[in-house]
Amino acid sequence: METNLNNQISEEWTVSEDAIGQRIDQYLSHKFPEQSRATIQQWIKQGYVKIDGNDTKSKFLLKGFEKIHVELVLQDRTEHLPQEMPLDICYEDEHLLILNKPVGLVVHPGSGNPDNTLLNGLLAYSSEQKKLVRAGIVHRLDKDTSGLMVVAKDGETQQRLIDLLKEHDIKREYVAIVRGQLSHTGHVDQPIGRHPTQRVRMAVHHKGKPAITHYQPLRVFKHFSLMKLNLETGRTHQIRVHMHHLGHPLVGDPLYGNPNRIAADVVSELKDLVRAFPRQALHARQLEFIHPITQQPISIKIGLPEDMEQLLEDIEYYDDLDTFDDQMDVEYVE
Template sequence: MSLNQQIVSRVPLNMEGQRLDQAVANLYPQYSRSQIQKWIKAGCVLVDDKILKPKERLIGGEELTLNTVHEPQTEFEPEDIPLNIVYEDDDIIIINKPAGLVVHPGAGNWSGTLVNGLLHHDRSLEMLPRAGIVHRLDKDTTGLMVVAKTLDAHSKLVEQLQERDVSREYLALVAAPVVAGTTIEGNIGRHHIDRKRQAVHDGGKEAITHYRVEERFPHHTLLRVSLETGRTHQIRVHLSWKHMPIVGDQTYGGRPRVPAGVREELRTAIQTFPRQALHATKLGLTHPATGEAMAWEAPVPEDMGALLALFREAAPRES
């Protein structure tokens, strides 16, 4: 059994000169590049009603028709993984993801992921790309995610993300005293040397992060961060770039920063916090079936809450 769907869009003028396979991958990030290559070679992608080769260049403005064919995902096994489901109906699932849970199977993590858990929760999700997942959170970032349950919902949610109509707010504890909020703009792409990391450089994709001060401590700040774009590791990269690394971020934060005079209990907590102190606390979107504006909020998880409690307890003594 397979599911078919036709998606028609217009190639943006700023994609002039891009190869067909690159343009389709940029327009439809919900699909893997290997899947897109298969569809192009099978004639499922039409440019002004013509079949082109993957390497052919576009001029921008063409009508792009993508005839998707979805086969059941049989490479990933359903697993009984506990899911903290905040909301569910016939079209979407809202999940509060815990720390340590990888979202999608990949090298070194072929089982025990959110995808495996979703397939156990609802086997029909095997018909959707990435089991209905439309955006990711890093393994050790906690908080709210939306999962689509139908192809139509999936397509509309991806479109909302591309149009920047999905609101996402995070709480981030950074190792720096921040005076006021502002906007960070800096293109993000793969690091030139360490390919597992991201970095700010001119060759990257546009990335915009807004933040404001939520709570101040003598040497640290709790920030409320909102995303205008959704690049890999965006918040972690941008904050580190602006010399505000997230507490516990071993990839972008370097060695833990512990100011002199900090109480021993707090010092130990900062040095041993096992992950980046980053939590997706708010999620807002338009329901893909009803058109209703919906929003959810998840409080910080226990580990981050305990860390913040130590900061609040110690703050008067450090002032």
């Protein structure tokens, strides 16, 4: 493929015999793996793809030995502006990167957040991200959730990461501090959909999409629990909704647990500290998957952010149980 500095593609070749019977859009998707099938179909629709000198349609079946010519200038996939910002990159190779998103950083521009998002930072980090849908972002974290995210650096990797997520082949482990004692391992298998009356919220709803969250206690106190959570699905606010459904909302969660509603017998000093915690106490601490290109295992794990570490220390100081069952399947967080 010939691509100049203006991102112009100009290529001509003859279809081989082994492509007989393939749709032209499918065939070109293999020829240009960095482009999505939808993009290829747009090329065909707009006349950038010629077969034996003629326009074609995406459903055209190859008969073999046709002459194909592709001529176009690649357009950036985003109109958002690059904005310099520090990125805490934990892993990077030529295909993808894994970063630690800080609290308060919005992932993608939207209503009320037109810029200064992670997407803008990725565009400034590398001009190649402009060629990708959502600058290579394949999943999100809420603004006030910290932790690990994987970002693609080319189109083929982005599509394969999306496929891994759909097949639940990316292990995503979170740590949360929740209200109440939750001392057993279990899971929540409840569908999640938009709240019927409060549109900014999600809720367990019989018409929602399937959602499964696994949970395990790491440390149990008198009024709070430190939990490890693993997602099988990736619904909006999934952990927050499911833990609220269990009756153990996240500390500091303004949508799914009234931050001021704390057990009466919690000591006043701890009440003040918990009520002052400014966000949901949720952190994405581990990503584990098979690299979609190199097929090498990737496992990245990071510790808690400073605010959650401090909150945990405060809870341990003021709220630790007088008697602790050492036989419980509970460990102290790393």
